[in-house]
Amino acid sequence: MTNTSTRPGERGAPATISGKDAGTIARASFVGTALEWYDYYLFGTAAALVFNRLYFTTMDPTAALLASFATFGVGFAARPIGAILFGYIGDKFGRRPALLATIVMIGIATGLIGLLPDFGSIGLAAPILLAVLRLVQGLAVGGEWGGAVTMAIEHAPVEKRGRFAALVQVGSPVGTLLSSAAFSLVLLFPSETFDAWGWRIPFLMAFPLLLIALWIRIKVEESPIFKDLLAQEETSKVPALDVFRNAGGRLAVAVMAALLGVGGFYMITTFIVSYGSNTLGVDRQVMVNATLIAAVAQIFVTIAMGRLSEKIGPGKVTMWGGILTAVAAFPIFAMVDTKSTVMIMLAITIGIVLIAVAYAVNGALLTELFPPKLRYSGVALGYNIAGATSGFMPLLATAMLGFSGNQSWGGALILAIIALITAVGGFLGERLRVQDKRIVSAD
Template identity: 45%
Template sequence: MSITSTASPEFTPAPPDPLGGQPSRRMARKVAGASFVGTALESYDFYVFGTAAALVLNRIFFPDVDPLIGTLLSFLSLGIGFIARPVGAVLFGHIGDRIGRKKSLIWTIILMGTATGAIGLLPDYNTIGLWAPALLVTLRLLQGLAVGGEWGGAILIATEHAEPRKRALYAAIPQIGSPVGTIMVTGTFLLLTNVSQETMEAGLWRVPFLMAFPFMAIALYLRFAIEETPVFKDVAGHQAVARVPVLEVLKTQRLAVLVATAASLLGIGSYFLMTTYTQAYGTEQLGLSATTVLNAALVGSVLQLATIPAFGWLATKIGSARMVTAGAVATLLISFPLYWMISTADQTTYILTILIGGIAPTAAWAALGGLMADLFPARTGFTALSLAYSFAGILAGFAPALTSAFAQSTDSAWWHPGVVLALMSVVTIIGAAAAGRMTRRNAEAAAGAQVGA
């Protein structure tokens, strides 16, 4: 059967290995490891900005405004990086769907590492005035451009090398890169909290950004060592590569992209709400120390090293869409109790609350890659995954800024972050349920087409 035969206008089943067998298990594990390490380093690069935005960037780049307004501006610069994500999704998706998954992922690492390292070289506001925040925003946009292609490609290259029955588990492996990136970031900033604020603002804040350069070299070494996926080789071998992937996605997969965007919102947004925003909320409104909020993020991320693969394994049993739905329902139920406990917490209770409260959205995050990989056809998978993830990222990336503005309008009422977390949960429940129905329908149609062929 030709790969161009479609079971439905929105779905083309992923092709088999062109040699007629299963993808190499050894290469599958190697690719999964490279995807995980690359995503961890990309996550570090992207998250280091979020942590710095909560703790120090407002005073470095926005020193002449009220501290609360400075934090809001800092979070807005955080969110601006998400605007570039769809552009990156189109650019790197085009490369990934037409030239190869591997080549695209090499370029995302180069762009991200260079942009992040360059932030560490920026002069501050006191040196060059308004040019400092302008350059900061420009580099943040380049970060967003890189991430626009990174996540979708990492998920795709891992799942396309995996055995069909293990796709959900292999899709969860790159997701572990997110907590590893957080561990690297929070560990670095915890070390830096031992120095005075004056020393930090004098230049030590640059160190976490400059570390992106050696990390980039590691990720490039690993990605040059992996092979292109058998799925892409088969698509290219049948001359079934999409001419303009983004146009095909927008023409035939608009509903699937919308559904995937909704299903992604909690997995992405919960990180920025429950860590980036809550870190600033804990230090500025609750009076907790920076060490306490960083320790909470660190311990929670360590826990995710176990919960993400566990939820990924469970997704192989019950389905990725059901796993995302379950995580979103659980998060909805704890949204308001979680932030009530945080608002009344001492240091120990704060850490325990963040630790326990992070488990439910982790289920949605762990299974997200499998849901997305099952939803889209092989020939445009890179572009479609990346676009959906990017659109969700735009909404999620502004969650801290919107929640901060909401805090001002409600006089920082304890429940204001719970409203945002609950809304994201509801959207994800709707999206994941729809994704599950679409995936089952597509699989049934594809099986019928194969029988007919």
């Protein structure tokens, strides 16, 4: 339904969506998101391989690893705060300014980690500053993903939202690929060189990558649906409060649906990398290379699941992804326990691919759980509350190793539980989806 007496964006006219613009915006969101996830994922790998030895040197090895993962988890705890902050900006002033702010924050914080002296140089200040920089990363990522998928979805025709939302999700495996590749290269250095300065190179790369990402984000146009909200004077005064007050049930479903994509991913990458290298004694290079192979496979699965969601619905895809991951959880860890290079690579690849089934459609599902005026805040809160909850899963799984005599069943049990929770979230989410009404295609 088009109002021919007014131009799109004026009061009374529906938002105009162009398929050509949707592809451009989704690709820009993908590139920016990939660079942000590169920055964020570096910390997870470094937490498993470096920080426990260089920033927590006064502790015994197990305590140091726990402290390293606790610092890793701080970023997740900060993400809901970032979701509230940038959700307010995104739902009140625009999706675009929020996304520009997040890219600057995370790029600077990541680069500064590469410049941070270790415990031997500045003592207790080193782990404290490390935690502060991780906190800044968490705040920025708390607003990043929700804004990126919201922008992609709100520029896309309704019937093609699955593929464009999935394109943003491809940023995650590409970010993993870049960060894992960077660590694989610096791990080729002798151990002394790697510990002294080699590990810092991937973090310092955040500075030039920030310039690239910022240039991409500056060219992105504001969401036509948000422009329509402004024209209709329908923006929320306090979006996060309205989400909790008026869409609390939908928020709970969003958290459940997103839990596996975040928590499961870090169980497979961060915890298994740590478990394999620190507990089983597998070469660190083998564990990192396995994540590289898995990331490549994840890209293709993500694209395919985005298309499938357009046919059967993102909620159903999420549900089946959760069920399949729960079934495979214990076999995956059993394969890692063999210490076989081939089996470890196969296990990590299978794990990431199954998790990607649900993760691929998170953007499509979560954005359709909330109305446009609460969308940025609702999506960001749902995803990042799930992140805050599941970010400490590697810490919990590592702690459980002490109770199980270094047996992997504790990690497998955690993965299976969060997978089943996500399956329920997908089942409920499919029944709660809403679609925007005030849009018209320009194609």
